[in-house]
Amino acid sequence: MRYLGVYKHLVQNLLDATVNNKWWTEPDRGIMDENEVILKMIEEAPQYTKYINKFFNDGRDKLVEEFEYLKSGFRIINAIQFKDYESTVNELENILSTR
Numbered sequence: 001m002r003y004l005g006v007y008k009h010l011v012q013n014l015l016d017a018t019v020n021n022k023w024w025t026e027p028d029r030g031i032m033d034e035n036e037v038i039l040k041m042i043e044e045a046p047q048y049t050k051y052i053n054k055f056f057n058d059g060r061d062k063l064v065e066e067f068e069y070l071k072s073g074f075r076i077i078n079a080i081q082f083k084d085y086e087s088t089v090n091e092l093e094n095i096l097s098t099r
Contacts, residue, residue, distance in 0.1 A: 003055050017045035018055055 006014055018024065023040045026032040030069075038056055042049045 014051050017048045
């Protein structure tokens with residue numbers, strides 16, 4: 001967080017407003033997209049709007065490495081959960097065809 005210009009005494013507050021926030025995992029679950037999550041985080045911590053935007057625009061890639069194979073897995077889980085079996089089969093075929 002310090003490489004984003006966040007003052008040392010604000011680091012924990014910003015972590016709580018972003019990665020420790022209940023909205024952080026929603027894009028992984030496929031429930032909300034990233035923009036919706038950012039808006040929710042800003043709504044809960046408006047005093048950190050500048051830093052939240054800066055974090056998502058310039059800093060998140062330094063904190064978290066996203067793995068492409070996990071994105072496919074979450075799409076499959078969501079399709080099964082919502083009984084969208086056609087999407088499940090299509091997603092599985094896509095994964096198998098790339099191996």
